[in-house]
Amino acid sequence: MGRRPIITRDAAARAALSIVDESGPATLSLARVAAALDVRAPSLYNHFADKAEILAEVARIVVLDSGRVPDPEPGGWREWLVEESTLFRRSLLRHPRAVPLVVEHLPQPLLVRLYRQYALLLGAHGVPADMHLFLLEGVHRMVLGSAISTATGRSALQELDPEPQPASAEEDERRFVAMVQAFLRGVDLP
Incomplete structure (x- = not known):
């Protein structure tokens, strides 16, 4: 034994x-x-x-500790993708010092598996297959970029504001959600 x-x-x-x-x-x-x-x-x-x-x-x-949002109701894929990306960003920000490690060392097979899973869901909601990667990669980059910016305290806009005020965590997340929503609204899809 x-x-x-x-x-x-x-x-x-x-x-x-x-x-x-x-x-x-x-x-x-x-x-x-x-x-x-x-x-x-x-x-x-x-x-x-x-x-x-x-x-x-x-x-x-x-990545996997970020949790999952239940599959969306018909027509709710945009809201679902916003919620899913917000959960991922929260998971990253629970470990701000690990964000660069996630960016550099995220296992490719895991990323491919998640993209396939999400692409199937998007397809089931009528999103054309040729838009799946565009949407997923776009939102993924927004999550990582936003998390890096927040985790390091290096907002690109700080240089433009002579007296920058740090945003609360709630305000920071609200801005992120608004950014993803604006991106998704700008994509001409069902």
């Missing part, structure tokens, strides 16, 4: 995410992850080939 492993891939990735949340991505090391799990660093190689694979798993966790 085999022994149950002391650590799991998920536990190691969540420990890595905690380190990034607490101290930033520059402080992440296999030794710190191992110490957080109370194991030796070489034991992590039973679960990950290298640090890049841990970072990909951290990105996967942040």
Whole structure:
């Protein structure tokens, strides 16, 4: 009978995410992850080939922890896409120091799987297939760009305002939602 492993891939990735949340991505090391799990660093190689694979798993966790909005009612795909993108952005902003890691290390197979899933839903709501990638990529870029801007505190408009006032989290999210809604209204679709 085999022994149950002391650590799991998920536990190691969540420990890595905690380190990034607490101290930033520059402080992440296999030794710190191992110490957080109370194991030796070489034991992590039973679960990950290298640090890049841990970072990909951290990105996967942040993305998948965003939750899901129920499938939309007929004609409600725009509102659904706004809500879905808002949940994703919230998940990113729960881990502001991890946002750059998600951008850089998001596993391509996960992104493809999610895009396919969302494209099927858009197709079921009458959105032409040739618009699926345009819509999904456009909203995805808005989510990432907005999250990076908010997480780093580097709004492009700060340079234009001589006395910028930081927006509350609610106001920041309201602006994001308005931006995505404006994008979707500008697309000539059913």
